Every structure is written in C-alpha cells, then in structure tokens.
Amino acid sequence: MSHVMNTYMRQPVAFVRGQGCRLYDAAGREYLDALAGLAVNTLGHNHPRLVRALSEQIGRLLHHSNLFQAPLQESAADRIAEITGLDEVFFCNSGLEANECAIKIARRYGHERGVAEPAIVVMERAFHGRSLATLSAGGSRKVQAGFEPLVQGFVRVPLNDLEAVRQVAARNRNVVAVFVEPIQGEGGIHPARLDYLRGLREICDANEWLLMCDEVQCGLGRTGRWFVYQHAEVRPEVVTIAKGLAGGVPAGACVAGGRARGVLKPGSHGSTFGGNPLAMTGVITTIDVIREEGLLENAVRVGDAIREGLRAALATTAGVVEVRGMGMMIGVELDRPCGELVGRALEAGLVVNVTAERVIRILPPLVLSEAEGREVVERLVPLVRAFLAGARPQTSAAA
Ligand code: PLP
Numbered sequence: 579m580s581h582v583m584n585t586y587m588r589q590p591v592a593f594v595r596g597q598g599c600r601l602y603d604a605a606g607r608e609y610l611d612a613l614a615g616l617a618v619n620t621l622g623h624n625h626p627r628l629v630r631a632l633s634e635q636i637g638r639l640l641h642h643s644n645l646f647q648a649p650l651q652e653s654a655a656d657r658i659a660e661i662t663g664l665d666e667v668f669f670c671n672s673g674l675e676a677n678e679c680a681i682k683i684a685r686r687y688g689h690e691r692g693v694a695e696p697a698i699v700v701m702e703r704a705f706h707g708r709s710l711a712t713l714s715a716g717g718s719r720k721v722q723a724g725f726e727p728l729v730q731g732f733v734r735v736p737l738n739d740l741e742a743v744r745q746v747a748a749r750n751r752n753v754v755a756v757f758v759e760p761i762q763g764e765g766g767i768h769p770a771r772l773d774y775l776r777g778l779r780e781i782c783d784a785n786e787w788l789l790m791c792d793e794v795q796c797g798l799g800r801t802g803r804w805f806v807y808q809h810a811e812v813r814p815e816v817v818t819i820a821k822g823l824a825g826g827v828p829a830g831a832c833v834a835g836g837r838a839r840g841v842l843k844p845g846s847h848g849s850t851f852g853g854n855p856l857a858m859t860g861v862i863t864t865i866d867v868i869r870e871e872g873l874l875e876n877a878v879r880v881g882d883a884i885r886e887g888l889r890a891a892l893a894t895t896a897g898v899v900e901v902r903g904m905g906m907m908i909g910v911e912l913d914r915p916c917g918e919l920v921g922r923a924l925e926a927g928l929v930v931n932v933t934a935e936r937v938i939r940i941l942p943p944l945v946l947s948e949a950e951g952r953e954v955v956e957r958l959v960p961l962v963r964a965f966l967a968g969a970r971p972q973t974s975a976a977a
Contacts (some may be wrong), residue, residue, distance in 0.1 A: 689867050703766070713728070759777065798819060801878075
C-alpha cells in the first residue's frame with residue numbers, strides 16, 4: 579500500500595531526470611515537455627544558471643526565518659516591483675497562499691474604510707486554490723463540494739460581463755475589490771477581454787475598490803508580457819504570482835501598490851518559509867534569465883506558432899471547437915471529454931494536460947524552441963484526430 583494520501587489521479591509514468599524541454603523516465607524513455615509541471619519549470623529542466631545559483635545558495639545558507647533582515651528578499655522584491663509596476667511584495671510558498679494574502683488585503687482595506695463585512699467580486703469558472711478561502715472564491719462547485727460551510731464574502735459574476743459588475747456596484751455597498759484571473763487556467767484557458775480588464779479598472783476607480791489579478795498561472799512572461807494586465811495597459815492594486823516564479827522551487831508572491839499599499843502591517847500576516855533564501859535565489863535567477871535570454875519574445879514567437887500550427891492542422895477536424903490562448907498558454911477545446919488524451923500523448927512521448935474535461939492545455943517551458951514547438955504540433959495533431967475519429971492513434975513519435 580502507498581502511504582501517500584490518495585488525492586491525485588496520477589499517470590503511470592515517473593520522471594527521474596530532465597534536460598531543457600525533455601523529461602526522461604527510469605527506463606531512459608524521452609518525453610517532450612509541453613506542460614512545464616503546470617507552468618512551473620519556466621526555464622525548462624536543469625538550466626545551468628539556475629542549477630549553479632541554487633547549488634551555491636544551498637551550500638551558503640538555506641534558511642534563517644523572517645525574524646531577521648533578508649537581503650535576498652530585498653533583491654527579489656526589487657525585481658518584482660520593477661516587472662509588476664507595484665510597490666511591495668509579501669513572499670509565500672504557493673499560489674493559494676498568495677491569494678489568501680490578497681483576500682486578507684481586501685478585507686483589511688474594507689475594514690479601514692468602515693465596511694464591517696467586506697465582500698469581493700469573483701468570477702464564474704475561476705480557480706484560486708484549494709484552501710477554504712480560495713476554494714470559496716473560486717467558481718467550481720466540484721472543488722467546493724464536501725468542504726462546506728464555505729467562507730463568506732464573495733459575490734460571483736460571469737467573466738467578461740461588465741454589466742454584471744456594474745449591477746453589483748449599484749446593489750452591494752459591502753464590495754471592496756474585484757478578483758480576476760486575466761486568463762482562466764484551470765477553468766479551460768478562457769481569456770478576459772482586454773477591454774473588459776480596462777472596464778474593471780474604471781469600475782474599481784469609480785468605487786474605490788481594489789483591482790486584484792490572480793496571475794499565478796498566466797503571469798511571469800508566459801503571454802509575452804510579464805503580466806497579462808499589461809496587455810490591457812491597466813495597473814491593478816494587487817497581483818498574485820507563484821508557479822513559475824522560482825523556476826521550480828516553491829515560491830509565491832502577493833504584490834501590492836496604490837490603495838493596497840501599506841494595508842498589511844507588522845503582525846498582520848506571515849509565513850515561516852516565505853522568502854526563504856533558496857526560493858529567493860530561484861526568483862532572482864528566473865527573472866534575470868527570462869530577461870537575458872529574451873524569453874518574453876520567445877513565448878510570443880513559439881507560442882503563436884504552436885497556436886497557428888494547431889489551428890491550421892485542425893481547421894477541418896470535426897469535434898475541435900477552438901484553439902485559443904495567448905503566447906505559451908494554449909487551450910484546444912474539443913466537443914467532448916478528452917481526459918484520456920493525456921495518457922495517449924504520454925505513450926507518444928508528449929506531456930500535456932486536460933482541464934475543464936474537454937480542453938487540452940499546453941503550458942511549455944518558456945525556453946521551448948521553434949523546432950520543439952513544431953514537434954508539439956506534429957505529435958499532438960494525429961492524437962487529436964485519432965481520438966475524435968474514435969480510433970487509437972497509429973503514430974508513435976516516442977524516442
Ligand atoms: N491561482 C491560479 C490561477 C492557479 O492556476 C492555481 C493553481 O493551479 C492557484 C491559484 C493555486 O496555486 P497553488 O497550487 O500553488 O496553491
């Protein structure tokens with residue numbers, strides 16, 4: 579019997595090594611990684627800069643707690659302030675923790691303004707994590723089921739519907755913030771329209787609400803800008819980041835500016851591991867390498883080529899609803915549940931994922947080359963066609 583708690587549906591493959599965008603199992607079989615550990619391995623596997631920096635830090639100092647000065651946090655926070663355009667960073671270890679911090683900022687901001695029961699506008703189909711507050715903020719009944727009573731104080735509206743938010747503003751005096759994933763990831767790669775994000779900014783300004791963006795999955799360069807809100811040329815008060823932030827070392831950040839700056843004070847929030855020297859070395863190196871290797875440009879070039887390639891190849895395939903996304907955050911929606919494609923792709927040497935039951939999700943490392951991008955398309959297309967035709971695929975591109 580396995581002593582690991584049975585909370586995941588795992589594929590029957592164990593990776594033991596990675597190099598660039600390739601993963602290897604114990605038998606030495608090679609897989610092309612088009613998932614990056616769910617948007618985590620920003621720099622691919624075994625990136626020499628990251629390996630060297632982390633190894634040196636492990637040999638120097640692994641942990642010192644937040645009771646003392648933290649110069650590596652200062653360096654990492656300077657970089658995050660620069661790329662977000664915001665002012666102050668709370669470091670934690672995961673996406674849900676970054677979002678808990680955002681929710682606490684919104685509530686505290688509300689209390690400072692005399693709102694006794696502050697509420698936050700959240701979106702249908704959203705995913706913000708699996709703690710009680712973040713699953714309550716999310717829009718999936720499946721994620722919430724069995725964990726009631728839910729945390730109160732969330733008002734749910736459909737994504738991309740400004741009128742719904744305006745109606746909440748007119749009716750509900752307790753609202754203090756809007757919380758949105760600029761591209762919904764777990765929900766099925768659904769982008770917020772850029773004019774919708776601009777409209778949210780206007781509504782938040784008119785009501786002195788906080789605009790809070792969960793960029794845990796879509797942020798940090800994946801769409802060709804550091805953050806999706808930058809495509810809309812708006813600046814939120816709060817941004818949450820995690821996943822790819824430290825290239826594979828657990829790290830999260832809740833970043834605040836404008837009206838949200840200074841809301842949390844000494845004693846109002848904390849984390850034992852948050853901002854740990856190893857994680858901060860990961861953050862600093864990841865951001866520096868993204869800049870120095872031109873990975874924002876690469877995400878657009880290669881990501882667009884993958885989307886175009888998939889669109890062209892699947893244009894006449896019945897059962898393909900849409901190929902969508904931005905940069906290296908790509909979803910292929912089919913007209914039927916397609917979870918079994920994940921296993922078939924593994925058999926063909928390709929790592930992808932299926933979310934929202936019928937959306938194939940592609941989130942490669944930002945270092946994926948153009949040739950590897952073509953390989954993703956060449957491996958995936960026959961699998962999708964065969965699946966939709968109800969047949970087992972004939973091709974196996976595995977090494
Ligand atoms: N927010 C978004 C948009 C996510 O996609 C996720 C994870 O998939 C989370 C939050 C939760 O992050 P974590 O699993 O690190 O807690």
